[in-house]
Amino acid sequence: MMVSVKDLSLSIDGSPIIEDISFAVENKEIIGIVGPNGSGKSTLLKTIYKTLRPDKGTILMDHQDISTLSEKETAKKMAVLKQESTIDFDFTVREMVAMGRAPHKKTFENYSRADYMIVDEMIEKVGMKAFSNRSFTTLSGGEKQRVLFARSLTQKPELLILDEPTNHLDIKYQIEVMEIISELDISILSAIHDLNIASSYCDKIILLHQGTIKSFGSPEQVLQEHVIRDIFQVENKVSNNPFTGSIHIYFLGLGSKSKRKTPAAFAEGALL
Numbered sequence: 001m002m003v004s005v006k007d008l009s010l011s012i013d014g015s016p017i018i019e020d021i022s023f024a025v026e027n028k029e030i031i032g033i034v035g036p037n038g039s040g041k042s043t044l045l046k047t048i049y050k051t052l053r054p055d056k057g058t059i060l061m062d063h064q065d066i067s068t069l070s071e072k073e074t075a076k077k078m079a080v081l082k083q084e085s086t087i088d089f090d091f092t093v094r095e096m097v098a099m100g101r102a103p104h105k106k107t108f109e110n111y112s113r114a115d116y117m118i119v120d121e122m123i124e125k126v127g128m129k130a131f132s133n134r135s136f137t138t139l140s141g142g143e144k145q146r147v148l149f150a151r152s153l154t155q156k157p158e159l160l161i162l163d164e165p166t167n168h169l170d171i172k173y174q175i176e177v178m179e180i181i182s183e184l185d186i187s188i189l190s191a192i193h194d195l196n197i198a199s200s201y202c203d204k205i206i207l208l209h210q211g212t213i214k215s216f217g218s219p220e221q222v223l224q225e226h227v228i229r230d231i232f233q234v235e236n237k238v239s240n241n242p243f244t245g246s247i248h249i250y251f252l253g254l255g256s257k258s259k260r261k262t263p264a265a266f267a268e269g270a271l272l
């Protein structure tokens with residue numbers, strides 16, 4: 001799935017929230033959206049998954065304008081894992097995940113054995129098999145997140161949009177989510193807070209700041225020390241992770257504003 005976003009702008013109550021955003025997601029690419037709190041990551045994603053309507057601009061999925069697609073047509077192509085879920089109905093985990101098959105069914109068509117094979121496969125993939133019959137509302141935040149992830153995988157989308165997918169997750173499941181999406185072979189667009197997770201798993205990174213794209217390119221191109229210092233206002237050193245080969249950012253406090261002592265290794269240039 002190719003996605004082309006062109007000149008996207010959205011204001012809320014007269015304040016511009018995202019402005020003139022243009023970029024393309026190539027087929028099967030993983031694109032991470034990073035940026036400080038309030039930089040517009042969720043708003044950009046909500047505009048792409050049609051919860052918000054842009055004031056201006058177009059979004060094409062494989063050359064088709066998404067504003068012309070019905071909800072069902074969109075859901076056949078695009079799955080969304082949102083940051084927060086407000087689901088209070090008493091569904092079991094398996095029922096919840098099975099909802100991911102809905103866009104592929106006709107009204108009143110029953111789920112087939114093949115549908116449930118996908119459902120169970122995805123529940124197992126996210127490590128929730130033992131919870132299949134548990135009520136969704138009784139789960140912890142991280143467990144809910146994994147179930148909703150399984151539901152979006154069950155949808156078998158060509159484009160998966162994730163709004164901070166690793167929110168609530170412990171380190172094992174943070175890595176697991178990223179490993180699973182790396183193996184999906186579909187296009188992925190994901191807001192990510194952790195810059196090192198973004199650099200390890202994304203083909204390209206969009207850096208948002210105050211609603212505009214500051215930089216778009218490979219992790220090496222985007223995540224440069226002076227850029228991280230300017231945009232996130234954190235002292236840092238960028239180096240190579242000798243074990244994975246991807247770049248790694250060491251965070252060194254807030255510079256002159258920091259209450260922490262300057263690490264000796266930094267002062268002596270040992271990390272360079």
Ligand SMILES: Nc1ncnc2c1ncn2[C@@H]1O[C@H](COP(=O)(O)OP(=O)(O)OP(=O)(O)O)[C@@H](O)[C@H]1O
Binds near residue numbers: 017040042044
């Ligand atoms: N409905 C709204 N009314 C007014 N302002 C809004 C509304 N929705 C979002 N904003 C503002 O738009 C800006 C961008 O918000 P958004 O949630 O897209 O940022 P974000 O980059 O996802 O932030 P975070 O990293 O904190 O999740 C913020 O300043 C936010 O307060």
